[in-house]
Amino acid sequence: MKATSEPIFTSGFPLGSSAGLVTAFEWLGQPYRLTRVDMLGEMRTEAYKRLNGRVETPVLITDEGRVLTETIAIALWLEGRDTERRISFEPGTPQADRMHQYLAFLNTGFTGAFYPMWVALEAADATEGEKETLRKFGRSFVALRHEQLEAMIGDSDYLLGNEPTLADAVFAGVARWADFHQAIEPRDYPRIRALRQRIEADPAFRFALAVEDGKPGGGNGAMKGLVPLEDVLRNASRALAA
Incomplete structure (x- = not known):
């Protein structure tokens, strides 16, 4: 795809x-644009x-026109843009390693528990008994990951200190699924509950x-406008045909 004036992020x-990553873009404060995607239809x-x-x-369509997929890849792209260290840490430091550890856990075990x-x-073709078995397994997996x-x-306001980072953003995008699925009792996890309330x-x-x-x-003004999904898909098709 051709280069764009700002990166375009599909939400x-x-x-x-x-x-969660829209939140990270806002915390970063650098110009970007958004495209909304209906996951039950358009996607x-x-x-x-x-x-x-x-x-x-x-x-993510980067400002260079490259297509980037997967939450962690996009999070690391944001980390690379974060020269002022608003949402990340200096590469190679213990704090950066710890943030990467959180990101990996949140994007694999924590997110996957809801599958x-x-x-x-x-x-649609599953019996009610099969669905209940899946829900039972899901609740047990979600509870385990919440316990972990x-x-x-720790005792800080956010996962890695008193300011939010990419790890908090990725967490926030997924943590609300527990409410939707009624998977856990939030009061059983007071630190997670407090963190969610702070970010939300x-x-x-x-x-x-x-x-x-x-x-x-x-x-905060960083988002410079919505891009229709049709435009993004049209440009992608042209790039593939070129």
Whole structure:
């Protein structure tokens, strides 16, 4: 794809983990644009498959026109842009290593724990008994990962100190799934509960949810406009045909 004036980030809805990275873009404060993607419809089209053959969000079109997929890859791209260290740490430091550890855990074990519950929700041909088995396994996996994360969290306001980082953003995009699936009792995990409340009250996260709802008002000015998905897909098709 051709270079763009600002990177374009696709944000999936409903309940996309992408909301976490929208939050990170806001915390970073550098210019970007957004494209909203309906994960129950638009994402499943042949046109979208040409953008991401795995039929997933998020997708980032960098300002150089490169297509980048996968949450961790995009998070590391943001880390590379963060020269003022607003949402990350100096590469090679113990803090940076610790942040990468959190990112890996959150994007694999923590996020993956919800998979059986999403399958139960979307498996139209499954019996109710099969769905309940999936939900049971899902609740046990989610509880285990919450127990592990609860033990990892220290006494600071955020995962890695008193300021939010990429790790907090990735966490926030997924943590709300526990409410949707009624997977755990939040009071059983007081540190996670406090962290969620702190991030979910943040204007950047509230902006991310407004984007998800199709009402992207507010923000700190870093988001320079919405790009229709049709335009992104059209440009992608042209690039593939060139």
